[in-house]
Each structure stands twice: as structure tokens, then as C-alpha cells.
Amino acid sequence: MIEIRNLIKKFGSSIAVNDISLTVDRGQFFGFLGPNGAGKTTTIKTLAGLYRPTSGTCSVNGFDVHANPISAKRSFGYVPDQPFLYEKLSGREYLHFIGGLFRVRADELQARIESYVTRFEMEGFIDRSAEEYSQGMRQRVALAGALVHEPTVLIVDEPLLGLDPRSSWLVREFLRQKAAAGMTIFMSTHLLRIVEELCTRIAIVKGGKIIYEEMFDATGAQHGTLEKTFLDITR
Amino acid sequence: MNDVRAVLGAKSVVITKSLSDFRLHGVIKNVSSLIIFGCMAVGMFLLARNVTLFLIRQVGIGAETLYGLVAVVLFAFFVSAHFMSLILSYATLFTAREVEFLQALPIAHTKLFVLRTGENIITSTGVLLLIGTAGVLGYGAVFQLAWYQYLMMMFLVMIPLVVIAGILGVFLLMVLILLASKIGVRWMLAAAIPVYSAVLFLSYRITDVMSMVREAVASAHGGSPAVVEISRLSATWLPHGMAASALRCIIVGDHVGALLSIAGLLWMLLLLAVVVVYTGSRFYYTTWLLVGELRGHHERVHRARIAGLFDLRRRWTRRPNAEAVLKRDILQFLRDPVQRIHALMMAMLVVITVVFGGLSVLPPMRTLPRALAMVTILLFDGFLVASITLRFVFPAVSQEGNAFWCVRTAPISLSRLYWMKFILWVPIVLVPAEVLVWSTLPMARVPERVMLASAGMMAFTVVGLVSINLGAGAYFATQREDNPVKVAASQGASVTFLVSLLYLMVAATLLVLPVARVLAGAPAQQANSMLLSAVMIVAAVSLSVSVLANIVGILALRKDF
Numbered sequence: 001m002i003e004i005r006n007l008i009k010k011f012g013s014s015i016a017v018n019d020i021s022l023t024v025d026r027g028q029f030f031g032f033l034g035p036n037g038a039g040k041t042t043t044i045k046t047l048a049g050l051y052r053p054t055s056g057t058c059s060v061n062g063f064d065v066h067a068n069p070i071s072a073k074r075s076f077g078y079v080p081d082q083p084f085l086y087e088k089l090s091g092r093e094y095l096h097f098i099g100g101l102f103r104v105r106a107d108e109l110q111a112r113i114e115s116y117v118t119r120f121e122m123e124g125f126i127d128r129s130a131e132e133y134s135q136g137m138r139q140r141v142a143l144a145g146a147l148v149h150e151p152t153v154l155i156v157d158e159p160l161l162g163l164d165p166r167s168s169w170l171v172r173e174f175l176r177q178k179a180a181a182g183m184t185i186f187m188s189t190h191l192l193r194i195v196e197e198l199c200t201r202i203a204i205v206k207g208g209k210i211i212y213e214e215m216f217d218a219t220g221a222q223h224g225t226l227e228k229t230f231l232d233i234t235r
Numbered sequence: 236m237n238d239v240r241a242v243l244g245a246k247s248v249v250i251t252k253s254l255s256d257f258r259l260h261g262v263i264k265n266v267s268s269l270i271i272f273g274c275m276a277v278g279m280f281l282l283a284r285n286v287t288l289f290l291i292r293q294v295g296i297g298a299e300t301l302y303g304l305v306a307v308v309l310f311a312f313f314v315s316a317h318f319m320s321l322i323l324s325y326a327t328l329f330t331a332r333e334v335e336f337l338q339a340l341p342i343a344h345t346k347l348f349v350l351r352t353g354e355n356i357i358t359s360t361g362v363l364l365l366i367g368t369a370g371v372l373g374y375g376a377v378f379q380l381a382w383y384q385y386l387m388m389m390f391l392v393m394i395p396l397v398v399i400a401g402i403l404g405v406f407l408l409m410v411l412i413l414l415a416s417k418i419g420v421r422w423m424l425a426a427a428i429p430v431y432s433a434v435l436f437l438s439y440r441i442t443d444v445m446s447m448v449r450e451a452v453a454s455a456h457g458g459s460p461a462v463v464e465i466s467r468l469s470a471t472w473l474p475h476g477m478a479a480s481a482l483r484c485i486i487v488g489d490h491v492g493a494l495l496s497i498a499g500l501l502w503m504l505l506l507l508a509v510v511v512v513y514t515g516s517r518f519y520y521t522t523w524l525l526v527g528e529l530r531g532h533h534e535r536v537h538r539a540r541i542a543g544l545f546d547l548r549r550r551w552t553r554r555p556n557a558e559a560v561l562k563r564d565i566l567q568f569l570r571d572p573v574q575r576i577h578a579l580m581m582a583m584l585v586v587i588t589v590v591f592g593g594l595s596v597l598p599p600m601r602t603l604p605r606a607l608a609m610v611t612i613l614l615f616d617g618f619l620v621a622s623i624t625l626r627f628v629f630p631a632v633s634q635e636g637n638a639f640w641c642v643r644t645a646p647i648s649l650s651r652l653y654w655m656k657f658i659l660w661v662p663i664v665l666v667p668a669e670v671l672v673w674s675t676l677p678m679a680r681v682p683e684r685v686m687l688a689s690a691g692m693m694a695f696t697v698v699g700l701v702s703i704n705l706g707a708g709a710y711f712a713t714q715r716e717d718n719p720v721k722v723a724a725s726q727g728a729s730v731t732f733l734v735s736l737l738y739l740m741v742a743a744t745l746l747v748l749p750v751a752r753v754l755a756g757a758p759a760q761q762a763n764s765m766l767l768s769a770v771m772i773v774a775a776v777s778l779s780v781s782v783l784a785n786i787v788g789i790l791a792l793r794k795d796f
Contacts (some may be wrong), residue, residue, distance in 0.1 A: 048643075089563065101647050102556070104555075
């Protein structure tokens with residue numbers, strides 16, 4: 001489970017995140033939406049431990065990400081919006097590197113990597129150098145990297161960015177199955193159709209504040225389409 | 236020319252913004268740069284003035300010998316500037332992302348080449364020019380010159396000398412790339428390294444460094460300056476010889492002679508500029524394309540052979556996270572052709588120094604000059620070690636690159652990540668440092684106990700240098716710059732290099748008096764005790780510096796990414 005309490009993040013005098021509090025329960029598929037510059041990526045980066053909060057706390061599975069980072073990080077996987085990889089390593093080497101960082105046993109790691117290579121259809125490029133990868137290839141390798149230690153929480157920022165239709169379908173199906181199996185997923189995206197399809201709960205953020213929160217029943221019946229809701233409240 | 240003006244305009248905006256960065260980090264960087272560069276320039280001015288005064292008044296050196304020694308110093312200066320330009324030009328002219336962007340714009344390749352060459356010369360030799368000019372002005376100050384003579388020294392001697400060195404670096408690199416495209420990178424390196432070493436050695440012989448030193452010693456004993464006259468004639472047609480000749484003529488008031496030497500220098504500069512611009516107009520675009528092809532081809536061939544011991548799929552220790560970080564750093568280093576080639580070039584410099592050191596023996600001297608000569612050699616070794624450290628250790632944290640997110644979100648402590656880098660680099664820097672000490676100090680005919688003390692001092696100094704560069708490298712880290720050469724040539728790197736030199740000078744100075752006492756024939760027990768005390772003081776200074784630098788580095792790693 002994810003818990004964010006009174007999170008404020010300032011860069012100099014500008015406030016990127018302004019007193020956000022939210023809780024994502026175990027097994028929820030949480031959609032974090034908002035216009036450009038609303039504070040989504042800053043919130044996610046702070047949650048993942050890449051930014052220090054100006055004030056407030058973020059915790060994952062009961063571990064404060066900034067006070068107890070090692071335990072917290074062991075329990076979640078993270079995929080950024082631009083998943084840069086090590087250019088001089090192949091995708092497979094990258095996955096072994098991540099497995100080493102997370103102290104996954106070598107034999108288990110090997111089996112998991114093979115499974116994700118098949119699952120995300122990476123056989124054709126996984127042994128090539130990352131500098132030859134397209135955005136979609138990087139995205140799939142990074143997603144596999146976020147999962148090799150079998151986290152119970154997944155934090156993903158624009159996971160479908162740059163994916164071709166087949167890869168997008170593969171990732172969506174995978175996320176849906178993981179959520180159904182009890183994984184907590186915190187996802188930021190601009191693809192409202194995907195949110196309607198996958199998420200069980202959403203929050204819309206604007207100007208660093210949450211301006212709308214709702215349990216989402218996948219039909220969007222309460223406010224018509226999600227797109228209309230989004231456009232109305234972010235106007 | 237609108238296109239050139241637009242590029243220059245954009246550059247000047249970037250520079251202005253970077254200089255007027257009023258955030259804490261930016262202010263610290265800019266103010267510390269200003270203080271350190273300023274202190275270094277003033278320090279160099281005073282050092283050159285006092286050394287010249289010492290040589291003239293205390294040693295009683297003649298004008299001709301002084302001129303010869305200036306030629307030797309300018310030779311070292313010229314080679315350093317040329318080498319810096321050669322190293323940096325690969326990034327500035329060929330692999331920088333900015334070049335890819337500019338190549339896609341409708342700008343003539345010749346204009347682009349001239350722009351990038353200019354930028355390369357400024358960034359690669361700027362610090363050296365500052366230090367060199369301050370030194371030359373300090374040397375001139377002894378003779379109480381008129382204002383226009385200082386201007387002549389700066390603008391008509393030092394700047395042309397540096398530009399020639401910079402242009403030669405770019406020219407040589409283009410020739411090497413063309414050669415690599417014909418015969419392959421390995422054969423090119425196999426051919427280029429001996430030829431380059433031979434040219435350096437020949438220039439060293441022509442400049443006749445040892446004769447200058449012998450002559451200086453002979454002057455101190457009232458000897459004849461005959462040897463210098465010969466070497467003066469033979470070195471005059473080389474750029475550093477012309478510059479030394481011009482400086483000498485300016486100082487003695489021989490304006491015709493000065494103008495002749497300056498004309499020779501400018502003529503050489505013009506000729507070289509024409510040749511390089513012509514080469515650039517013919518081959519810049521071709522070589523730029525070739526670099527792209529060579530990089531891709533070479534990396535694919537190389538990758539299959541490297542893994543082995545560093546294979547991430549195998550585990551050798553019970554700490555898989557630390558092992559993974561170490562292997563990743565080594566693999567990334569070995570697979571980057573820029574890193575490999577620069578490592579080879581640095582190794583070549585060490586070998587050249589070792590060979591020169593082995594071939595040269597200083598003449599017998601009195602105690603204090605001998606101790607000073609030994610410390611000077613040690614300082615030169617330290618300078619080389621500091622350059623290696625700057626080039627490879629300073630960018631180590633920046634080399635985490637844009638992919639730093641995956642380590643930052645993994646359950647590994649940032650201090651462990653930092654210490655893994657420290658553990659990796661200390662032995663790598665220590666080996667050449669000790670080789671240099673043991674192969675160059677015999678030149679000064681010092682006893683074994685002094686050699687041991689120097690080796691000990693160098694070991695502690697290496698710990699200090701690695702800490703300074705790693706810590707400052709973390710503080711000034713630019714993960715968005717994927718080219719380590721650019722990182723090692725940044726403003727932060729220049730400041731770090733100057734701090735490293737200052738630290739080296741403090742460490743080496745601590746050895747002068749004990750060594751002089753030992754050379755003066757102090758009893759064995761007393762000599763050992765003095766040397767040990769000096770090494771212990773260096774150790775204490777180095778460990779204090781190390782602790783401070785590493786704390787700064789570890790804290791800097793925790794910055795927002």
C-alpha cells in the first residue's frame with residue numbers, strides 16, 4: 001500500500017506539489033492524472049525517492065521512502081516516463097544488474113528474466129546494446145527491470161509512452177493481470193481511455209493539488225466520459 | 236554569416252546564463268571558480284617571479300641559460316595544451332550531441348568545423364593559458380618591462396603558441412580518424428603511438444632539456460654557457476623555441492629580434508590554420524560520419540569479447556548489489572571507445588615519462604638544489620597522476636548518467652555506491668603513480684630511504700587525489716552529460732584540478748626540508764625519523780582532505796535527480 005501525507009515539494013520559490021495526501025490500498029490500480037506541469041511526475045519521483053520532499057512523508061508498504069529507503073525500495077518497482085538505460089549494456093545485462101542490486105538469487109533471477117523476455121516479446125533485441133533500442137524497447141526492458149524482484153507495489157509514469165499497438169496491448173494485459181493478482185499499481189498517464197480500461201480509482205491533480213478523486217468503476221458513467229470530466233475540471 | 240552569428244549568439248546566452256546562476260550551487264561554483272582561478276594566477280605569477288629572481292640572484296644563472304630553461308618550460312606547456320586539445324576535440328568536434336544537431340542544420344561544414352575548433356581550443360586550453368600567461372608575466376616582472384611588452388607577451392606570444400598547440404591537436408585527430416577508416420582502429424593505434432612518442436622524444440631532444448639543467452648547475456658553479464648556444468639554435472624553429480626566443484628578445488629590448496620571432500610564430504599559426512581549415516573543409520563531414528560508423532562497428536566487435544570475469548550473469552561474491560555496481564562500472568568503461576583510447580593515451584604518457592626518466596640523470600648538485608630537483612620531479616609525477624585522476628575519477632559519478640534513476644530507486648545505499656567507486660579507482664591510480672615515482676626519482680640520485688618516503692607520500696596523495704576528484708565530481712555531477720571528456724573539461728573540473736595541484740604542492744613541499752637534511756648526510760636514524768615524520772604529516776593532511784571530500788561527495792549523491 002502507498003501512503004502520501006501532506007506532501008509539499010518546492011523548487012526554489014515555485015511549488016510543484018502543494019500539500020498532497022492520498023492513500024492507495026493494496027490491490028488498487030490507481031490512475032494519477034493531470035495536465036502538463038500539474039505536479040504528477042514530481043509526486044511520483046518523490047514517492048520513488050528521487051526527490052527529497054520539502055515537507056510531508058511518502059511511505060510504501062509501511063516503510064517511509066526517505067527515512068527507511070532501503071526497506072521501502074525493496075518493496076516497490078519503478079518505471080520513469082523516460083526510462084534511460086545504460087547505453088553500453090545489453091537489455092539482458094541490465095536486467096541482471098538490477099537483479100543484483102535487489103539481491104535476487106541468481107537462479108531465480110535467470111528464470112524471471114527468461115519469463116519476462118518471452119512475456120514482453122523481447123527475444124529479438126534483449127542481447128543487443130541499449131544504445132540501439134527504440135523508446136518502446138527501452139520501455140519494455142525498464143518494465144521488466146522493475147518487476148524482476150517481484151514487488152508488491154508498482155509505480156509507473158506514462159508506461160505506454162512510445163509503445164507500438166502490440167507492445168501497448170502486451171503491457172496493458174500484463175498490468176491488468178498483476179492488478180487482479182493483488183499488486184498495487186500507481187500509474188500516471190495522459191491516456192484517458194487506458195485509465196477507463198484499467199484503473200479502479202483515480203485522482204486528478206492541478207497546480208500541485210488534488211482537485212478530484214474518485215473510485216472509478218471502469219465505465220465512467222457517473223460523469224459521462226472521463227475525458228469530459230477531465231476537461232471540465234482542469235479548465 | 237547569419238548562421239554563424241546565430242550559433243555564437245546562442246552560445247553566449249548559455250554562457251551568460253551559466254555565469255549569472257544565483258542559486259546556491261551556482262553561486263558556490265562561480266565564486267569558488269573566481270577565487271581559485273584568481274589565486275592560481277596570482278600564485279603562478281609570484282612563483283615564476285620568485286623562481287626567476289632565485290635563479291638570477293642566488294644561482295647566478297646567465298641570460299642564455301635562463302632563455303633555455305624558459306624554452307623547456309614552454310615545451311612542457313605546449314605539449315600539455317596540444318594533448319588537452321587532442322583529447323577534447325574528439326568530443327567537441329565529433330561525438331557531442333550538439334554537433335549532431337548542428338550537422339542537421341543548413342550550415343556549411345567548413346563554418347561548423349571552424350566554430351567547433353575554436354570552441355575546442357578555448358575549452359581545452361583556457362586554464363593552461365591562464366596559468367601560462369600568469370607565469371610568463373611573473374617572469375617578465377623581474378625585468379620591470381613597459382606595459383606594451385606585457386601585452387606583446389600575452390597576445391603575440393602566449394595566445395598564438397596555445398592556438399598552434401590546439402590546432403595541431405584537432406589536425407592530428409582528423410588524420411588519425413582518416414587513418415583508422417583505412418586500416419582499422421587497432422592498426423592506427425599501433426602505428427600512431429610509436430610515431431607520436433618518437434616526435435615527442437625528438438622535440439625533447441632538440442629542446443635539450445638535460446643540457447639546460449646541466450647548464451643551470453654549471454652556472455651555479457661558474458661554468459660556461461657554451462652548450463646552451465647550440466641548443467638555442469636547434470630549438471628555434473619549433474613553436475615553443477620561437478616563443479622562448481620572442482620572450483628573451485622582449486626582455487633584453489631587442490625589438491627587431493622579438494618581432495622576427497613573433498612573425499615566425501604568427502606565420503606558423505597562419506600556415507597551420509590554412510592547412511587545418513582546408514583539411515576541415517575537405518574531410519570534416521566525412522570524418523564525422525566515419526566516427527559514427529567506427530563507434531558502432533568497434534563496439535559490436537568488442538562487446539562479445541569483454542564480458543568474462545565481469546559477466547553480470549555470474550556471481551563471485553555474497554554481496555550481489557556491490558558486485559553488480561562494480562561490474563557495471565568496469566563494463567561501461569571498457570566498452571566506451573573514448574574511455575579506452577584515453578586510457579591508452581594516458582598509459583602512453585606514463586610510459587614516455589618512465590622512459591625519459593630512465594634515460595636521464597641529473598648532474599651532481601649541492602644539497603638544496605638536489606632536494607628541490609627531486610621534489611620538482613615528484614611534482615611532475617603528481618601532475619600526471621592528477622591529470623589521470625581528473626580525466627577518469629572526476630566523471631565517475633556523472634557517468635551514472637540518465638540511468639541513475641534505476642540505482643536511486645534500488646535498495647542500495649548511496650554511500651555504498653560511492654565507496655565502490657572509491658575502491659575501484661584508488662588501486663587503478665595508485666599503480667601508475669608508484670611506477671612513476673620508482674622510475675623517475677632515480678634521475679635525482681636520491682638514496683633508497685628517500686625513494687621509499689616518496690613512494691609512501693605518493694600512496695597517501697593518491698588517496699587524497701581520488702577523494703578530491705570523486706567528491707568534487709559528485710558535487711559538480713552532470714548526469715545529463717553522457718560524455719566523460721566534457722565532464723572532465725567542465726568548469727567544476729577545472730576548479731577541482733587547481734585544488735588538486737594546490738594539494739600536491741603542499742604535500743611535496745612537506746618533503747623538501749627532510750630530504751635536504753638526508754642528502755646533507757644526516758645520521759641514518761635521524762634521517763629515517765625525519766622522513767617518517769614528513770610522510771606521517773602528508774598522511775594526516777591526505778586523510779583529512781579525503782574525509783572532507785568524501786563527505787561532500789556522499790552528501791551530493793543525495794541531491795534530487
